[in-house]
Amino acid sequence: MFSRAAGFAAATSRSLFVAGGLALAVSAGAAHANPKYAGIVIDAKTGKVLYSEAPDDLRYPASLTKMMTVYLTFEALEAGKIRKDTLVPVSKNAAAEPPSKLGVRPGSKLTVEQAIQALVTRSANDVATALGEFLGGSEDRFARMMTQKARALGMTRTVYRNAHGLPNTAQVTTARDQARLGLALRQHFPQYYAYFNTRSFRYGKQTIGNHNRLLGVVRGVDGIKTGYTRASGFNLVTSAQADGRSVVGVVLGGRSGGARDQQMKQLIARYMPAASRRGGGNLIAETADAPTLTASAAANTVSANVASVETARSLDLPENGPIPTYRYEESRIETAYAATTSESSTRVVGKDALAATLRIQRNVAVPAAAPEIAVEQDDAEPAVDALTTSSTAASAPSGWVIQIGATPDRVQALALLDRAQDRGGKALRGAQPFTVAVGNGSEQLYRARFGGFSGQDNAVNACKALKKKGIACWASQQ
Numbered sequence: 001m002f003s004r005a006a007g008f009a010a011a012t013s014r015s016l017f018v019a020g021g022l023a024l025a026v027s028a029g030a031a032h033a034n035p036k037y038a039g040i041v042i043d044a045k046t047g048k049v050l051y052s053e054a055p056d057d058l059r060y061p062a063s064l065t066k067m068m069t070v071y072l073t074f075e076a077l078e079a080g081k082i083r084k085d086t087l088v089p090v091s092k093n094a095a096a097e098p099p100s101k102l103g104v105r106p107g108s109k110l111t112v113e114q115a116i117q118a119l120v121t122r123s124a125n126d127v128a129t130a131l132g133e134f135l136g137g138s139e140d141r142f143a144r145m146m147t148q149k150a151r152a153l154g155m156t157r158t159v160y161r162n163a164h165g166l167p168n169t170a171q172v173t174t175a176r177d178q179a180r181l182g183l184a185l186r187q188h189f190p191q192y193y194a195y196f197n198t199r200s201f202r203y204g205k206q207t208i209g210n211h212n213r214l215l216g217v218v219r220g221v222d223g224i225k226t227g228y229t230r231a232s233g234f235n236l237v238t239s240a241q242a243d244g245r246s247v248v249g250v251v252l253g254g255r256s257g258g259a260r261d262q263q264m265k266q267l268i269a270r271y272m273p274a275a276s277r278r279g280g281g282n283l284i285a286e287t288a289d290a291p292t293l294t295a296s297a298a299a300n301t302v303s304a305n306v307a308s309v310e311t312a313r314s315l316d317l318p319e320n321g322p323i324p325t326y327r328y329e330e331s332r333i334e335t336a337y338a339a340t341t342s343e344s345s346t347r348v349v350g351k352d353a354l355a356a357t358l359r360i361q362r363n364v365a366v367p368a369a370a371p372e373i374a375v376e377q378d379d380a381e382p383a384v385d386a387l388t389t390s391s392t393a394a395s396a397p398s399g400w401v402i403q404i405g406a407t408p409d410r411v412q413a414l415a416l417l418d419r420a421q422d423r424g425g426k427a428l429r430g431a432q433p434f435t436v437a438v439g440n441g442s443e444q445l446y447r448a449r450f451g452g453f454s455g456q457d458n459a460v461n462a463c464k465a466l467k468k469k470g471i472a473c474w475a476s477q478q
Contacts, residue, residue: 036233036253038175039263041271044183044239044246045279050271055176056157059252062227063100063123064173064235065165067181068146069131070119073112074189075149076135084113093139094129097164099418100211101126102203110203116192117201121210122422123226125164132163139163150177153184153284167229175250182224182237182248184284196223196239207425213261214238218268224248226257234260240268245275397432397451400459404466404473406445410435413446420450420471427465 038054049055076082087109095106102124104110110118115131118124129139136142139162146160155177161168186193199216200209211226220242227235234254240247249267254260405416417433424431432452438445453459459475466473 034233034253034255038252039250039267040175040179041247041249041267042179042183043275043279044186044241044248044283045281046276047279047283048276050247050274051267052175055179056174058157058172058174059235060167060229060232061158061165061171061173061178062229062232062235063165064178064225064227064237065146065160065163065171066119066123066128066227067178067185067225067237068149068160069128069163070116070195071181071185071189072135072142072145072149073116073131074185074192077112077192078189082112082135084111086112088112088115088127088130088134090126090130091133094126094133097125097129098166100124100422102208104130114201114203116195117198118203118208120196120198120223120225121201122208123211125166128164129162150181153180155180165227165229167231175252178237178250178252179248180284182239182250185224186239186248187282187284193223196225206423208422209425209429212236212238213257214264218265220272221268228257236260236264238264238268240272242272244277245272246281247272247275397434399451400453400456400475400477401449401451402431402453402459402463402466402473402475403447403449404471406447408445410437410446413448416448417450420448420466420473423469423471424462424466425469427462427469431462 036059038057038059039051040049040053040055041051042048043050073082077084088111090104090106090108090110092106095104095108100123102110102118102122104126110127110130112131115127118127119131132139132142136145142163143160146163147158150158150160155173158173158177159170161171165171185196197215198210200207202208212223214221214236215223218240220240221238222241223239224237232253234251234257236249236251236254238249238251240249247268249264249271251260251263251267254263404420405413407413407416413435417435421428421431421433428450430452431450433448433450436447436449438447450462453462456475456477463473463475
């Protein structure tokens, strides 16, 4: 895994560092209370494991997948196979990916640099697929390349099936493997790594902010990547450098974006002072014969949320067997596009009208049963984090709020929030999205709202800014 001198391959959870005689109670508590949780903190200069909790248990990577997509892109740049201004074509397959997405159209093109920026900020699934198809020739072949590269980097328990991280039960990883990938990105591509510190970038008329809320908030944090699906929980890989010390931390399976971020803040605060100021940091050397995870080993170690013999038997793929015919589990993906133009400016949006608008706006098929499909947007953290379906909105933000619409379906309300947040830019920076269910049975509506405004003026001004962007809204006191 790490270089033999670093001895990282032999590190286990017994390497838990205890500072001042105090164990990290918050981390241990999170692990015991949440079966999805796994975490690790590595000294980026020596490879020492400063903290670990279930570091080798299998988890779903979600959008952390895009770290490998970006790694292979950096590798192609360094090899001269592509340039930053090389144009990446967008296929119908790529353009039809569910959110989070950039919204590129079939037949359009964007530069490699724009593609990288879209991945590290919005975590755009459509762009990830476009890059994968461009670099690998096909989505399946790129997934093979990703897994082979993982093996070469010593990520022995990671299997990739797609370039973006949308749900696939065969696409698994571990906290330790993700730490290795984070270190490899820093070590192997220092000339490109600064892309992960991108706060925002402009694409067309859009100003796109970064999903990583620790950038500019926690001292020393310079990346790397967030991820979320319902199956994975809230994931984060973080790199931090300060006072001559350097660490890479991983939190997988957080219960919410806020809880995950708080956990990472605490890990950095506790273990950064324990990191060494000495060491070369050259920890990740590619090898041709890294061991792979066997089906029998996987069957014994797959965690509760990935527990199936069928999944374990497939983990030798893609090197030793066929790629599954499915791209990812379509039954677990929500087609979550939302209309915010004049066609949805009324306060109540009907299901049929919204579906028709989606077909017009995105030129993609909207399944008739879409309202009944579970929410599984990758990296759609803002629309899920503060969700409440209480008619009394007990856990909703108090004070002044903005309502952008109401719909008979919760999924569509989430989609409205996601779309509005993408387009809202500064107007919704720091705002908290949530839904409130009112009524009963067939008369029930889900109000899509943003809260967290300091007063009436801020809420009203934000609503005015949204209206200029074509987003209908009104401000009121909760």
